[in-house]
Amino acid sequence: MRFKDKIIFITGAAGGIGHDACLSFAKEGASIAVTDIDIGMAKKVSDEIKKSGGQAEPYQLDVTNIFDTQSIMEKVKDRFGGIDVAFCNAGIREIKSALELDVKDWKKVIDVNVNGVFFTAQTFAKMCVKQKKPGNIVITASTLGISAANSRCAYTTSKHATVGLTKQLAIDLADHNIRVNAVGPGVIKTPLTERYFQDEQVAERIKNIHAMKRVGNPSEVSNAVMFLASDEASFCTGSILVVDGGWTAGKVM
Numbered sequence: 001m002r003f004k005d006k007i008i009f010i011t012g013a014a015g016g017i018g019h020d021a022c023l024s025f026a027k028e029g030a031s032i033a034v035t036d037i038d039i040g041m042a043k044k045v046s047d048e049i050k051k052s053g054g055q056a057e058p059y060q061l062d063v064t065n066i067f068d069t070q071s072i073m074e075k076v077k078d079r080f081g082g083i084d085v086a087f088c089n090a091g092i093r094e095i096k097s098a099l100e101l102d103v104k105d106w107k108k109v110i111d112v113n114v115n116g117v118f119f120t121a122q123t124f125a126k127m128c129v130k131q132k133k134p135g136n137i138v139i140t141a142s143t144l145g146i147s148a149a150n151s152r153c154a155y156t157t158s159k160h161a162t163v164g165l166t167k168q169l170a171i172d173l174a175d176h177n178i179r180v181n182a183v184g185p186g187v188i189k190t191p192l193t194e195r196y197f198q199d200e201q202v203a204e205r206i207k208n209i210h211a212m213k214r215v216g217n218p219s220e221v222s223n224a225v226m227f228l229a230s231d232e233a234s235f236c237t238g239s240i241l242v243v244d245g246g247w248t249a250g251k252v253m
């Protein structure tokens, strides 16, 4: 029970990776603030945790709204007595190249994937500093925060920004005993990527990007997130832990 009596705040908690992280942290004894823009799905995840004997509460949160982020974090603090870990996970993707992308889509991806992560992390960090408590932030970056791929212009840019933000926050918050790390998943089978698997040829191509010739499961990401959020990672801050089956290790020739 690595997270007994710990409170975990998760954004994008109703999606593939978020959902798995909610269940995994709950299994390790944590209480979960299940936040998502989709409150119906957040309620389902929260009910699932409660049914299996865990503690959870659903909240509707659009991470692009800093005022809502601040008020929901206050509500979570009142409900559970504090927050120990913020998992900044909500993200969206647009499959467009630099020449195709319009300003609206560019701004939307940057707003959710960059502003949303910053608003969650900053609000949480301010709360920790005010309460003179240590804290732990884990950010979901991506292999596309390390290298680029065709037709992923806004997404790649946004995920590179989360890698930079992870390092910057680690430096700015170290004196306050707040660790900040990121995971960099390769392709993980979730609703975000389900389109890839509807076409056999595309699915095969996607698998072969990874040296291990397969895609990942959400639980393989959650395991890395829990490691970074746990005391086992007590000397890790500013690190990007790739969970990518060898994608970023090099090209497969």
Ligand SMILES: NC(=O)c1ccc[n+]([C@@H]2O[C@H](COP(=O)([O-])OP(=O)(O)OC[C@H]3O[C@@H](n4cnc5c(N)ncnc54)[C@H](O)[C@@H]3O)[C@@H](O)[C@H]2O)c1
Residues within 6 Å of the ligand: 011, 012, 013, 014, 015, 016, 017, 018, 035, 036, 037, 038, 041, 061, 062, 063, 064, 089, 090, 091, 092, 112, 116, 140, 141, 142, 143, 184, 185, 186, 187, 188, 189, 190, 191, 192, 193
């Ligand atoms: N699935 C992959 O292959 C993969 C790979 C690398 C990184 N990631 C990253 O992992 C994170 C989770 O992705 P996933 O695969 O679980 O996707 P998903 O689409 O299954 O889940 C994303 C969740 O975020 C929520 N969301 C969307 N906009 C939001 C907003 N403005 N505010 C709050 N919540 C919002 C959605 O409702 C959804 O529940 C994302 O940051 C994504 O970029 C995913």
